[in-house]
Amino acid sequence: MNVKIEKLIKQFAKLPRVGTRAATRMVLSLLQDKTGKAENLAELLSDAAQTIHPCSICGVLTDNDVCEYCSDVSRKNGQLCIVRDLSDVLVLEKSGVFHGRYHVLGGNLSGVEGVTPDDLNIANIPTRIKNENITEIIFALPNTVEGKTTQQYIITTTQNQNVVFSELASGVPLGGDLDYIDDGTLTLAFGGRKKL
Amino acid sequence: MNVKIEKLIKQFAKLPRVGTRAATRMVLSLLQDKTGKAENLAELLSDAAQTIHPCSICGVLTDNDVCEYCSDVSRKNGQLCIVRDLSDVLVLEKSGVFHGRYHVLGGNLSGVEGVTPDDLNIANIPTRIKNENITEIIFALPNTVEGKTTQQYIITTTQNQNVVFSELASGVPLGGDLDYIDDGTLTLAFGGRKKL
Numbered sequence: 001m002n003v004k005i006e007k008l009i010k011q012f013a014k015l016p017r018v019g020t021r022a023a024t025r026m027v028l029s030l031l032q033d034k035t036g037k038a039e040n041l042a043e044l045l046s047d048a049a050q051t052i053h054p055c056s057i058c059g060v061l062t063d064n065d066v067c068e069y070c071s072d073v074s075r076k077n078g079q080l081c082i083v084r085d086l087s088d089v090l091v092l093e094k095s096g097v098f099h100g101r102y103h104v105l106g107g108n109l110s111g112v113e114g115v116t117p118d119d120l121n122i123a124n125i126p127t128r129i130k131n132e133n134i135t136e137i138i139f140a141l142p143n144t145v146e147g148k149t150t151q152q153y154i155i156t157t158t159q160n161q162n163v164v165f166s167e168l169a170s171g172v173p174l175g176g177d178l179d180y181i182d183d184g185t186l187t188l189a190f191g192g193r194k195k196l
Numbered sequence: 197m198n199v200k201i202e203k204l205i206k207q208f209a210k211l212p213r214v215g216t217r218a219a220t221r222m223v224l225s226l227l228q229d230k231t232g233k234a235e236n237l238a239e240l241l242s243d244a245a246q247t248i249h250p251c252s253i254c255g256v257l258t259d260n261d262v263c264e265y266c267s268d269v270s271r272k273n274g275q276l277c278i279v280r281d282l283s284d285v286l287v288l289e290k291s292g293v294f295h296g297r298y299h300v301l302g303g304n305l306s307g308v309e310g311v312t313p314d315d316l317n318i319a320n321i322p323t324r325i326k327n328e329n330i331t332e333i334i335f336a337l338p339n340t341v342e343g344k345t346t347q348q349y350i351i352t353t354t355q356n357q358n359v360v361f362s363e364l365a366s367g368v369p370l371g372g373d374l375d376y377i378d379d380g381t382l383t384l385a386f387g388g389r390k391k392l
Contacts, residue, residue, distance in 0.1 A: 001286060002258050004244050011237045015222045026211045028282055030241070031248050031257055032302075038245035041207045042238045045226070048200050049234035052227050061227055062198050086224055090197060106228075 005031065057128065059104035059121040061086055069102050076101070078135035080128065082154065084108055084142060092140065101132060108146035109153055115146075117153060125154060129161050139167040201227065253324065255300035255317040257282055271297050274331035276324065278350065280304055280338060288336065297328065304342035305349055311342075313349065321350060325357050335363040 005027060012023035030038040054060065055067035062068065069075055069089075079100030083089055084107060092098050105120045117123070128134060137158070141147035155165055170188035172181055181189075201223060208219035226234040250256065251263035258264065265271055265285075275296030279285055280303060288294050301316045313319070324330060333354070337343035351361055366384035368377055377385075 001289070002248065002264065004240070004248060004259055005257060008237075008240050008244050011233070011240055014233065016225050017218065017221065022213065024283065024286065025213065027244075028257075029212050031244060032282070036245075037207070037210065038241055041204075042242035042245060044200070044204050044207055045234055046238035046242065048204050048223075048227060049232075049238060052198065052200060061201060061224075063200055068198065086228070087220065090220065093197070 054104070054106075054121070057124075058102050059086075059106055060089055060102060075099060076132065078133055079138060080125075080132070080134045080136070081138045081140050082125075082151075083140050084147070084150075088140060098138070100138075101128075101134075103128065105141075105150065108141065108144070108150040110146045110149075120150070122154060122157075126158055126161060129158060129163055134163055136164045136166060139165070141167075143170055250300070250302075250317070253320075254298050255282075255302055256285055256298060265298050271295060272328065274329055275334060276321075276328070276330045276332070277334045277336050278321075278347075279336050280343070280346075284336060294334070296334075297324075297330075299324065301337075301346065304337065304340070304346040306342045306345075316346075318350060318353070322354050322357060325354060325359055330359055332360045332362060335361065337363075339366060 008027045008031075009020065009023045012018060012026050013020050015023075018026075030041065048063075051063040052061050053063075055062045055070055056065055057070045058067060060067040060069060064071070077100045079098070080103055081092065081098050081100060082103045082105065083092070084105055086104055089102050089104060092102075103121070103125060105122060107115050107120050109115055109117065109120070125137075129137075137154075139147075139151045139154075141151050151167065159165075169192065170185065171192060172178070172185065172189050178186070204223045204227075205216065205219045208214060208222050209216050211219075214222075226237065244259075247259040248257050249259075251258045251266055252261055253266045254263060256263040256265060260267070273296045275294070276299055277288065277294050277296060278299045278301065279288070280301055282300055285298050285300060288298075299317070299321060301318060303311050303316050305311055305313065305316070321333075325333075333350075335347045335350075337347050347363065355361075365388065366381065367388060368374070368381065368385050374382070
């Protein structure tokens with residue numbers, strides 16, 4: 001195969017959940033397209049790579065100094081939702097369930113993978129609480145050991161400020177069949193059962 | 197979401213078998229990467245889009261005037277394998293089953309989709325037969341109505357030249373369980389049964 005095409009396929013195959021076969025399909029479709037899809041994608045990508053960077057306050061990707069959420073005054077409701085990744089922000093925004101500000105950590109603490117607080121966007125949380133009059137911190141982190149460790153670390157380092165902490169409820173998902181729920185979730189759902 | 201990121205996701209979602217969710221995952225992984233994956237991919241793609249084009253003889257994508265297969269004299273064995281897409285060439289090359297020259301049509305004739313001979317890389321096949329002393333044309337086209345129609349059209353337009361035509365055998369694939377083989381394939385396999 002042509003070396004340039006081969007290199008391109010290798011780069012596409014590095015994308016998440018994309019194998020060599022899917023990457024080949026993508027590259028061939030781009031290069032065989034006559035409407036300029038490949039040039040268009042290259043331009044958009046190059047422009048984004050040069051101008052997109054994390055928001056200096058919350059870590060959401062933006063091409064301005066401050067992102068759309070941090071600059072939106074209607075979102076200044078005292079609530080700060082702490083998430084791991086930008087993709088979590090997108091999921092929450094799509095659901096329309098939250099109307100406050102976000103804080104993207106960029107990962108979770110992990111002994112195994114060697115992720116320390118210095119690797120994450122954690123240090124400026126106390127400053128944000130003060131500057132933005134945050135009254136409630138809502139943790140929307142993964143329900144894993146790493147997520148809970150990160151949550152506990154943030155609580156410990158910010159608890160002397162006048163702020164309430166909360167986390168998303170654990171339990172059986174809507175439409176969830178008990179047959180398919182793991183034991184850990186069932187234990188949490190039992191422990192958190194509600195009186196009717 | 198940021199407009200530039202949104203545009204990029206829309207472009208990625210146009211790739212074959214990529215939905216919005218997968219496209220979002222790809223774009224975020226590219227833009228959050230700190231090793232320059234996005235710039236690298238944009239450069240490779242832009243370069244390929246400007247330099248890669250179909251080989252003037254066979255239609256395989258290349259950045260030279262004539263592709264690696266057409267310029268390889270060891271492949272001048274009188275055999276010409278006619279395929280629909282470049283991806284078919286890659287599959288055949290991987291298998292190592294064929295060592296002659298290729299001819300990529302860029303599609304198949306289709307009344308439904310309005311694909312005529314003028315839309316395909318068909319016109320120069322007679323010239324190739326003469327110039328490259330082709331003695332056998334092997335059709336490796338899809339086993340569909342469109343594939344067979346295209347094959348018949350090429351046979352009709354080139355049969356006054358001194359060339360033998362063949363097509364790939366139809367039948368039960370290796371390891372194929374009869375339970376899972378469709379009726380059409382079974383009919384072909386019965387019709388083409390071999391004496392032992």
